[in-house]
Amino acid sequence: MTGTPLPGRVLQGIPRFFHELDRELGERGLSYRSLGPCPDTKRLVLLDNDDAAEIFWVQNTWLNPFQFEFESIAGAAQALRDIQRNWAPVLCTQYRRGALIQEKLPALPDKPRPFPWKAPEAPMGSWTLLDAHTLVASPRCTSPFPGGIIAFTENKTDPPSRAYLKLWEALSLAGTWPHKGERCIDAGASPGGWTWALSELGATVLAIDRAPPESRVQNRPGVTYLKHDAFTLKPGDLGKTEWVFSDVICYPPRLYAWIEAWLASGLCNNFICTIKMQGPSDNETVRRFAGIPGSRVVHLCHNKHELTWIMTKV
Ligand SMILES: C[S@@+](CC[C@H](N)C(=O)[O-])C[C@H]1O[C@@H](n2cnc3c(N)ncnc32)[C@H](O)[C@@H]1O
The missing domain is CATH 3.40.50.150 (Vaccinia Virus protein VP39)
Known part of the structure; x- marks a missing residue:
């Protein structure tokens, strides 16, 4: 299952810095639209006229997104599993349905990591739901961390700041x-x-x-x-x-x-x-x-x- 490729990259905005992404895209003359019904319009953004330039004010960039329709939760999970092992959900709607799909995918480690830690070389994909039967997924993303996020086992006693x-x-x-x-x-x-x-x-x-x-x-x-x-x-x-x-x-x-x-x-x-x-x-x-x-x-x-x-x- 490869679905229909989307014409450009999907940018996953940083909630506190949507305004910076907006400015950056404006400076580059790139227009965009919100992907699906996200209440935060820049949570997931599809570029209309993608010039492949690096965009900085993002949490993660989805490099080869595609869209597909599915009938059942099991069918959606199977379609993703057929492509690769690692998939991280980035949901803005259909949270319950999304959780049920994710349950049928290989578990992502959710415990904080000790440092030093080397990210695995296997690709980390991202996916979202546009509605109950439409999924957008990208097998390749710029970040090796699920959804662009990593948590470390913190040392709360020795370092003088969290920097x-x-x-x-x-x-x-x-x-x-x-x-x-x-x-x-x-x-x-x-x-x-x-x-x-x-x-x-x-x-x-x-x-x-x-x-x-x-x-x-x-x-x-x-x-x-x-x-x-x-x-x-x-x-x-x-x-x-x-x-x-x-x-x-x-x-x-x-x-x-x-x-x-x-x-x-x-x-x-x-x-x-x-x-x-x-x-x-x-x-x-x-x-x-x-x-x-x-x-x-x-x-x-x-x-x-x-x-x-x-x-x-x-
Ligand atoms: C954000 S703090 C650094 C935090 C540090 N990395 C940590 O982990 O605790 C920025 C530091 O830059 C220092 N600073 C500002 N201008 C500087 C300069 N021109 N040369 C050296 N240090 C400077 C400030 O005194 C301040 O301690």
Whole structure:
């Protein structure tokens, strides 16, 4: 069963940031319509004139959606199972019927994951119901996490902030992370959530911030604190390092200029940086980040009004 292919991609909006998706699509001249009867009109959006450009303000992008009619719950589940194993529901209507279909599909792990965790390579599809007998499904999606969402087993005692969760998510998406003894620069490190997570992996961390990290992080083995404006430090001042991280609150062009200097220096190959938005999002700079070969920009489910730029060379 392959059904009827839909003409473009389906975008799964982020409930708190529908306005950003709206703006982004407008900037690109892309028109769209809501898929089915979602009360939140941008929960699932079908692009009318898809130009295949990367869209950033989404939870997940459905790459090859198709629509099909079905008679019975068992028939719908069978049609999905015939394609592949993993399917995540994204329902806006027909919740009971949707739950009954999902019960007949292989169970998705619903427990929080410990970190480090590598996403399985098997594809994770998404599906929704438009009405009692019409299903839209996409076997391929940009996120390996069900519905674009991942939960980790949290450590509620050691890290001083919950910011480490977005670092864990970014590293899980990258499929790689710092190993024992690797050198990391953590710009905008305080109060110390990312530095804590990196030192837990056995990496050595140079934590740069104008304000000190909490002492329990600063005193961890392998952690050194440097009180400085990170962006006035040139790559040559900091030297060769396996990883550069930034969670600095700043205007995106300032971060971009610093990263450009790192790329030109050849002193680091692996980067994870939060692109923080102050006011309406600066999508022009976001597109410049995304244009850096071998890298990508995503909205993590642990991101707030910000995006994450990821570049790793394994
Ligand atoms: C969102 S917090 C970082 C949280 C941190 N990643 C964690 O896990 O706890 C942003 C930090 O950026 C720092 N910051 C802002 N501008 C900076 C700059 N130019 N250089 C270094 N740090 C800066 C702030 O002092 C603040 O501690």
